[in-house]
Amino acid sequence: MPGCKVAKCKSHTGRPTQAVRLFCFPKDPETARKWLVLCGVETDINTYKFSDSDRVCSLHFEKEQIGCDMLTRVLLEAGKLKRPPVVKLKEGALPTLHLPSRSDVPKPISNSVTRIAVIEKKKHRMKVY
Secondary structure (H helix, E strand, O other): OOEEOOOOOOOEOOOOOOOOOEEEOOOOHHHHHHHHHHHOOOOOOOOOOOOOOEEEEHHHOOHHHEEOOHHHHHHHHHOOOOOOOOOEEOOOOOOOOOOOOHHHOOOOOOOHHHHHHHHHHHHHHHOOO
């Protein structure tokens, strides 16, 4: 089940009572990388493999970045729309709201030698003298 890729966000498609939409990552690789960084994804953004379930929910976008086509807007205003409107992100939209702070996102450890050094340092700090 697709869920929001933003670190610590709990939005996913299994909650139909929420008025939250999930948006696919952009097809443009550069914009998609920006989204990954903003979302606090804990991996190397240059080698990240995107999947069809990667999404960001509408809670992370300003209302001005979300829109619908003109026909949908006219039908919605006239009260003639029988189902929820199809909304899309405007081109170049970036998630800017309710994002993790940089201190909330652990930095990935690039190699095993560094990882071992970090573990040993933590063990040393935990010793009682």
